[in-house]
Amino acid sequence: MNTADLNSNFPVDFVRSQFPAIGNSETVFFDNPAGTQLPDQVFRAMQRTGADATANLGGAFARSIAAGEELLRAERRAAAFLGADDPEEIVFGPSMTELTFQMSRAIARTLSPGDEIVLTNQEHEGNFSPWLLAAKDFGLVIRRVEVDPESWRVEQSALEEQLSNKTKVVALNYASNLTGSINDVHALTKSAKSVGALVYIDAVQFAPHDIVDVKSIGCDFLVCSAYKFYGPHLGVLWGRKDVLNDLPADCVACTVQHPNAKFERGTPQYELHASLNGCLDYFEDLGQKLRPETTGIAAIHAALELAKYHEDALCHQLVNGLTDIPGVSIFGISDPSKMDFRVPTVSLISSSVPHKVLAEQLASAGINVWHGHNYAIRILEQFDHDRNNGVCRFGIGHYNTATDVERAIVAVAAAHDKSQAVA
Template identity: 30%
Template sequence: MSLDVARIRSDYPALAEGFVHFDGAGGTQPATPVIEAIGAAMRTAVSNRGTAHEPARRSGEIVAAARAAVADLVGGDPAGVVFGPSATALTYLVARTLARGWGPGDEVLVSRLDHDANVRPWVQAAESAGATVRWADVDLTTGELPVGQYSQLVGPRTRLVAVTAASNAVGTVPAVREIADLAHAAGALVHVDGVHATAHRPIDVAALGADFYVTSAYKWSGPHYAAVIADPAVWEPLHPVKLIPSPSVAPDRFEYGTLSFELLAGVTAAVDHLASLSPSEGSRRERVLASMAAAEAYETALAARLLAGLRALDKVTLCPAGRDHCPTISFRVEGETPAETARRLGEQGICVSHGDYYAVEYFEAAGLRATGGAVRASLYHYNTEAEVDRLLQALA
């Protein structure tokens, strides 16, 4: 199935301002149904969850609907969906909770390809527990995260393997399932950072082998809210530090304070919007899979056009990406810092990111962080060939 990009773009009111948004990896623009759902939730009487009156029941229905929506998005179980303010906050929550069972001699394995939100929480949790941190390295020539090294890094004392489903720095999509299989064979859990990948391709947490999968709605047209998904059986034995009167059952016991009901209404609307990108029949899960497959095909072609254009520019140097990669491209322009390139593009209405984008370990390993990192053009399904050409012309 193909995308009607003109129709899709009409669902994003921010695009009417005329800016070219190549900063989707940092956050996408919200779709109209999301904006309307948030507003509707705030105009309607809701109160904290309960059963005594209608406003209390409404808030419970909003939460339940959002859990079901996120489960349909990634192929999880609604009873295993935990919400929080950000992927970083949720990863810290999971790390601190798991670390209560770690001790000296235990090992945690992280990757230098990952966003720091899937690195530092694990490093710090391991340090607090006296556990050892081991590192998987990136092949800086190819942009790949070689699977072979995991056979040497994973061992009988490995408790947790953290890996990204797609690099927010260069787009590389690692062989997560192969890594997960090695981890599970050793009895370790696998935490997958799906923040970047979820926006660009169909996701199935079971197929990935993820015990925990975290995603942020503002990376896929939704509000600034996040979720971490696990099988309810994985949550069941885990008990975070919490207030005495707060819920004792999962997933609620992992959610601190009162949830943002209006943002959760927006989360549900964002999933419904994604399911409508390429009209199809079937359940919402089936429609999500069809739409995201169509979006992936469209974005792949768009990224190929951008890559070909960048390679034709003498003074542009690309950061290598793996064979399988999302439509996220990092580069540098000879003779100027990434910040200068981003500013000059910004003056022409072209929005790109610059720096290390929190992919600290990658840019340190590449020797680029001290000189400003790189410029990132991250495409999304509302971008067009004309916008790609506009960026290439501006760079030229």
């Protein structure tokens, strides 16, 4: 079966029916890189937990036991979702940024003044500022890798130029939240490991669009955000168990010193654990619909795999349509032969319409997009773009349609026609 067949057979109408915010709505949701809409299963799981399992952990009574079971199920399924086996390697937190702040400081406390941390200009600020501030507080040195202007990726050779025997941490972006570029994290991790560095990967923008496998990558940490893959506002971090065990954690005296629990301070967010399970239930149900012979993580992978074909076809349509509009360029990969190296997050730069104005005009047409720097200021600075104007960013999800894309292209073209008429 070829890509076109997979795309035409993807049950997008069924998918849309699972999302209460979408349903028969006329709104086009292209704001997905900042947060996706939620399927019914998430709401049902949250309601069920509120009714049956709202209690603190460790009690002998039924509701406490049920809350603990929901948490363990969430840990197990999150581990499987990221390609791991051990639930104790999963740390939950409010967001990717919050988890990265916590882990960066825990790691920095194990380093010595003069040790080096390598960052890339492709990072979301949530995987840049925490390391920058930790370096300042602990006397560490920051080295930076630029994005290749031809490939729009962090190239292995550029990373290796910044590595040395003093390199202790390499923080990498799996897929850019601004350009959509996918880095070869397997090769980059291999280079970092050659000098004995820990590898910390931000997979927030990759996880909604493809299968993550931490074992295959060989990294030490990988973090993502459930609300970017149709789940609740919950950050999810996988860490190699031996590394988590050795890291210091700021916690109260009676905290159970499990490798993950010591980083989860205070009362757990039970309703969010349940909602994450609901999100993964949704993907499993979708995968079973698409490939009835699959169950569990295999069904989830089937859903992700076939959704990817659907999203990729829409991304081709969007990039092709936008590049045909005079005054519009793509900030990222637009070469049709290289589209496999990007996720369907597409940023445009307009030479005639301020991006805030363009986003407002799109909003008035019922199309939700983001504008500005989108917390990716380092790459904008590298390419000499005004961070305040930034870009206008479109993010495709598996509930989007070809009609959504066409509406967006027409609206962007109309905004530029209007600007030319005014001029």
